[in-house]
Amino acid sequence: MKNLIYLFLMAFSALSLTSCVSKKKLAEMRAAHQSELSVANKQLGIYGEQLNEYMQKLAACNAERERLSGTTEIRQEQLQDIKDQLKDCRSQRDRQVDQVGDLTVLSQSANDNIKETLDQLEQRDKYIHLLQAAKSKADSINLALAINLKSVLRDGIADDDVQIKVDKTVVFINLSDKMLYYSGSSNITPKAKDVLGKIATIIESRPGLEVMVEGYTDNVPIRNSCIEDNWDLSVKRSTAVVRALQKDYGVDPNRLIAAGRGQYNALADNATEEGRSTNRRTRIIILPKLAEFYDLLDPSKAPK
Numbered sequence: 001m002k003n004l005i006y007l008f009l010m011a012f013s014a015l016s017l018t019s020c021v022s023k024k025k026l027a028e029m030r031a032a033h034q035s036e037l038s039v040a041n042k043q044l045g046i047y048g049e050q051l052n053e054y055m056q057k058l059a060a061c062n063a064e065r066e067r068l069s070g071t072t073e074i075r076q077e078q079l080q081d082i083k084d085q086l087k088d089c090r091s092q093r094d095r096q097v098d099q100v101g102d103l104t105v106l107s108q109s110a111n112d113n114i115k116e117t118l119d120q121l122e123q124r125d126k127y128i129h130l131l132q133a134a135k136s137k138a139d140s141i142n143l144a145l146a147i148n149l150k151s152v153l154r155d156g157i158a159d160d161d162v163q164i165k166v167d168k169t170v171v172f173i174n175l176s177d178k179m180l181y182y183s184g185s186s187n188i189t190p191k192a193k194d195v196l197g198k199i200a201t202i203i204e205s206r207p208g209l210e211v212m213v214e215g216y217t218d219n220v221p222i223r224n225s226c227i228e229d230n231w232d233l234s235v236k237r238s239t240a241v242v243r244a245l246q247k248d249y250g251v252d253p254n255r256l257i258a259a260g261r262g263q264y265n266a267l268a269d270n271a272t273e274e275g276r277s278t279n280r281r282t283r284i285i286i287l288p289k290l291a292e293f294y295d296l297l298d299p300s301k302a303p304k
Contacts, residue, residue, distance in 0.1 A: 074166055162195070170287040173199065177237070177280040184222060186236035188244055196241065199284065200249035211245070212257040212285040213238040218276035219263040235260030237282055 161179040165172045180192040188196075203211055215234035227233050235258070242258040245251040268275035 077166070170285050173284040173286070175282045175284065176277070177282065178277075180241070180282055181237060184224075184227075184233075186227075186233065186240045188240055193244065193248065196244050197249055200245050200251050203245070203251055203255075203286065204249075206286070207255075209286050209288060210255050210257065211251070212259060212287065213241045213245075214283045214285065215241075215260045216265065216279060216281050216283065217263050218279045219266075219270040220276065229262075231260055231262040233260075234262045241282060241284070 161176045163172075163174040165174070175192075175195065179189070179195070181188060203209065215236070215238035217230040217234050219230070222230060222233055227236065238258040238260055242253075242256045245256060246253045263270070263279070266275075266279045267281075268278040270276050270279060
């Protein structure tokens with residue numbers, strides 16, 4: 001009997017000791033897991049910060065790519081225009097050379113005439129080079145101007161409210177009437193004043209350029225106590241823009257021109273609402289001063 005009790009006590013002690021050891025190991029494992037979890041959370045936070053940094057860099061790269069894409073498109077249009085002009089000049093030169101190619105058997109008097117003709121051709125070639133140089137200079141100015149305008153007018157303005165285009169020697173800015181004026185009126189909206197302020201900043205940085213503001217309407221007749229007809233509305237709207245540029249933003253009035261085109265020179269068919277909306281617009285044309293443009297064509301400044 002005593003042996004049986006002794007064995008029972010031994011078994012109970014061993015079982016208790018085993019239970020204590022298991023609890024201790026479990027506590028150690030939990031502590032180890034908590035430490036690993038803390039390290040993992042810290043690493044996760046670091047990875048999250050790195051991910052945010054990469055996303056910001058990606059957004060900056062996308063914005064830069066969009067800007068460069070616009071610059072490339074404008075440059076390609078100008079390059080094609082220059083290629084077309086060069087092709088025309090070469091064709092004209094070849095025709096002139098053909099015209100004098102059969103004159104080798106003429107008399108001394110005729111030879112003198114040939115020499116004079118060749119001298120004239122040489123002078124004409126110099127003038128062609130002058131024209132090309134003048135156009136290149138104007139294109140460079142217009143390209144820089146268009147890029148600056150797109151940059152300052154990009155934020156907070158819908159693409160269908162503002163359009164910027166380089167055409168020949170001028171830069172066009174087409175502004176929708178819904179953004180510029182209250183409906184059926186020549187009164188300028190607060191949003192329009194913000195846009196005009198940005199445009200005025202660019203204009204002021206280019207003192208050698210003039211600014212023409214043209215107002216356009218659709219073909220829906222309008223007449224009230226303040227407006228006689230569409231001609232009148234278009235003139236009043238262009239004048240309102242010119243006044244804002246002068247009075248609110250200090251643009252020299254000697255550089256400003258106001259013009260109204262009424263319902264004419266339409267861009268789209270007035271038979272649809274979409275077409276009428278397109279035709280209701282104000283166009284700001286930034287162009288070189290006439291005297292300075294002629295200076296570019298001065299033969300005395302032709303490249304040697």
